[in-house]
Amino acid sequence: MGWLWWVGAALVLGILEMLSLDLVLIMLAGGALAGAAAYGLGAPVWAQFLVAAVTAVILLATLRPWLLRRLRVREPLVETNSAALVGRGAVVVSTVTVDNGRVKLGGEVWSARTAAGDALPPGTEVTVDRIDGATAVVVPKLS
Structure with missing residues (x-):
């Protein structure tokens, strides 16, 4: 007992x-x-x-x-959703200007605009600088 x-x-x-x-x-x-x-x-x-x-x-x-x-061991932060797209490469599908355009990013077509003033023609390889809402802000890919 x-x-x-x-x-x-x-x-x-x-x-x-x-x-x-x-x-x-x-x-x-x-x-x-x-x-x-x-x-x-x-x-x-x-x-x-x-x-x-x-x-x-x-x-x-x-x-x-x-x-x-x-x-207390912290796992490294894994970016997800739109934050994971920053720094990835994309290809211009429709001419991208400061106002609008389209890029193929991760197998999907995204609305895009350039960070600089130059227009980017279709076929140009770009890098995602940041995501602004549902728009990818891109810069020309450096060779």
Whole structure:
């Protein structure tokens, strides 16, 4: 019956950990489970508490720092949607001026305009300088 108290304490600590998310209470829950194991092995109450405390301290000192390092690793930012198109090459489909035109970009035809004042004839290879709404602002591709 005593193991039930240990498991109950581990469950309560596990639930509270879900609210705090700082990986301290879950280490204490691990200690409580170790206390339940000590009970199962027939240890006296003082030894159960000692096993629970030592296990919790070991988990806090070793496992928690490692988990925190793993959780705090940031993945590199992957550009998506229109931001991913900046810097990509395109081909002019319809003459591109400062006001309007069309380019084939990523297999799709986009409305486009130039960043500079020169008109770009069809077939010209360009690079996307930026996306302005649904319009690609392009510059001639440097050779």
